[in-house]
Amino acid sequence: MKAAAFGLALVVGLAAVPAAEAQTLEEQFQDFHFKYFRLVFSWDESRNLAYVYAVGEGLEIRGEGARDLRECMDGGDCPIPELRSAASASNEDGELSRDEVDSFAFNLAVGLRVYQDMKVIQQNVKGLVKVDDKVPGSAILTDVRIHGAVGDVASVEPLSIDAVITATFGTVKAASTHKVWVQRTESNLTVADEIIVEGGKNWRIVESSIQPASVQSFYSDGRLQGSQGAFESRDPLTFTLEYHKETSTATIVGGSLLALAAVGAGAGVYLWRRKG
Numbered sequence: 001m002k003a004a005a006f007g008l009a010l011v012v013g014l015a016a017v018p019a020a021e022a023q024t025l026e027e028q029f030q031d032f033h034f035k036y037f038r039l040v041f042s043w044d045e046s047r048n049l050a051y052v053y054a055v056g057e058g059l060e061i062r063g064e065g066a067r068d069l070r071e072c073m074d075g076g077d078c079p080i081p082e083l084r085s086a087a088s089a090s091n092e093d094g095e096l097s098r099d100e101v102d103s104f105a106f107n108l109a110v111g112l113r114v115y116q117d118m119k120v121i122q123q124n125v126k127g128l129v130k131v132d133d134k135v136p137g138s139a140i141l142t143d144v145r146i147h148g149a150v151g152d153v154a155s156v157e158p159l160s161i162d163a164v165i166t167a168t169f170g171t172v173k174a175a176s177t178h179k180v181w182v183q184r185t186e187s188n189l190t191v192a193d194e195i196i197v198e199g200g201k202n203w204r205i206v207e208s209s210i211q212p213a214s215v216q217s218f219y220s221d222g223r224l225q226g227s228q229g230a231f232e233s234r235d236p237l238t239f240t241l242e243y244h245k246e247t248s249t250a251t252i253v254g255g256s257l258l259a260l261a262a263v264g265a266g267a268g269v270y271l272w273r274r275k276g
Contacts, residue, residue: 023063023064023065024064024065024068024079025061025064025065025068025069025072025079025080026079026080027065028061028062028065029061029065033059033190033191033192033193034056034057034058034059034191034192034193035057035058035059035060035160035192035193035194036055036056036057036058036192036193036194036195036196037054037055037056037057037191037192037194037195037196037228038053038054038055038056038057038195038196038197038198039052039053039054039055039128039129039182039195039196039197039198040052040053040054040055040197040198040199040200041131041178041180041198041199041200041203041241042199042200042201042203043174043200043202043203048174049168049169049170049172050131050168050169050172050178051166051167051168051169051200052128052129052131052136052166052167052169052180053164053165053166053167053200054125054128054165054167055162055164055196056162056163056191056192057160057162058160058162059160059161059162059163060158060159060160061158061159061160061161062156062158063156063158064156066155066156066157066158066159067153067154067155067156069149069159070096070149070152070153070154070155070159071153072084072086072087072104073086073087073090073096073100073101073104073146073149073153074087074090074091074092074093074094074095074096074100074153075087075088075090075091075092076092076153083108085107085111086104086105086107086108086111087100087103087104087107088103088107089103089104089107090103090104094152094153094154095151095152095153096149096150096151096152096153097150098150101146101149101150102145102146104146105143105144105145105146106144108144109141109142109143109144109163109164112141112144113140113141118141121141121165122138122139122140122141122165123139125139125165125167126138126139126167127183128167128182128183129167129180129181129182129183130180130181131169131172131178131179131180131181132172132173132175132178132179133179133181134169134171134172135169136167136168136169137168137169137170137171138167138168138170139165139166139167139168140165140166140168141163141164141165142164142165142166143162143163143164144161144162144163144164145161145162145163145164146159146160146161147159147160147161147162148160176242176243177206177240177241177242177243178240178241179238179239179240179241180238180239180240180241181236181237181238182197182236182237182238183236184231184232184233184235184236184237185232185233185234190228191228192228193227193228194225194226194227194228195224195225195226195227195228195230195231196223196224196225197223197224197225197237197239198222198223198224199222199223199241202243202244202245203241203242203243203244204222204241204242204244205219205222205223205224205239205240205241206239206240206241206242207219209238209239209240210224210237210238210239211237211238211239212233212235212237215231215237218230218231224237224239
């Protein structure tokens with residue numbers, strides 16, 4: 001399994017092994033779903049640019065796979081040899097520090113960007129969302145973060161992964177409201193337990209603007225939230241975002257948002273792949 005294939009498994013999750021049987025690191029990368037998938041609109045006032053973040057949170061790696069991934073991060077006997085190159089700051093001492101884990105995650109994100117498969121995924125992200133009827137000018141894997149890995153390399157305790165693709169809209173003009181369009185094609189693949197769509201800092205969804213109207217039932221506390229199955233449809237989701245400084249509900253982490261677009265590698269295949 002090459003690093004490019006690892007990237008596809010991480011970002012797409014092409015299920016091949018039933019979850020109850022997935023044990024090895026490779027199997028768990030191939031058969032997974034996230035706890036949350038967030039789609040968040042934000043505005044960078046300093047750069048005067050609109051962003052959309054697709055946020056994948058809580059990809060859990062368990063048991064044997066968790067131990068093997070810790071071994072990879074420590075620079076030891078990794079069952080996916082290509083991942084060892086991301087462990088350049090590790091010292092193979094059987095213990096993982098926070099710095100070692102963060103360095104591995106950073107190097108992994110940087111390395112994956114150069115692969116053609118990842119470039120295809122990033123291109124496909126640009127078809128997932130429109131803002132003011134404009135598509136993103138760029139979509140880039142910007143972060144991978146690993147939680148729960150610090151400590152004994154031999155541990156089989158679960159750890160979790162978040163990953164990032166950031167879509168930037170260079171042609172969207174500053175305004176107090178923006179129209180958002182979201183592709184939500186049906187899928188045979190479970191990407192996440194919960195789907196969340198929300199505004200970033202100082203932005204909120206206008207409830208009455210949500211279309212189709214049936215989706216309004218998922219609106220609460222300034223966001224849309226429900227199971228993946230509830231969100232899936234051949235009809236796109238549309239809504240208006242308005243500037244509302246006092247009641248933002250989105251969480252900003254270190255000045256940016258963790259994000260993942262779980263989008264198929266084939267051209268024209270979006271987060272929720274069409275059935276059949």
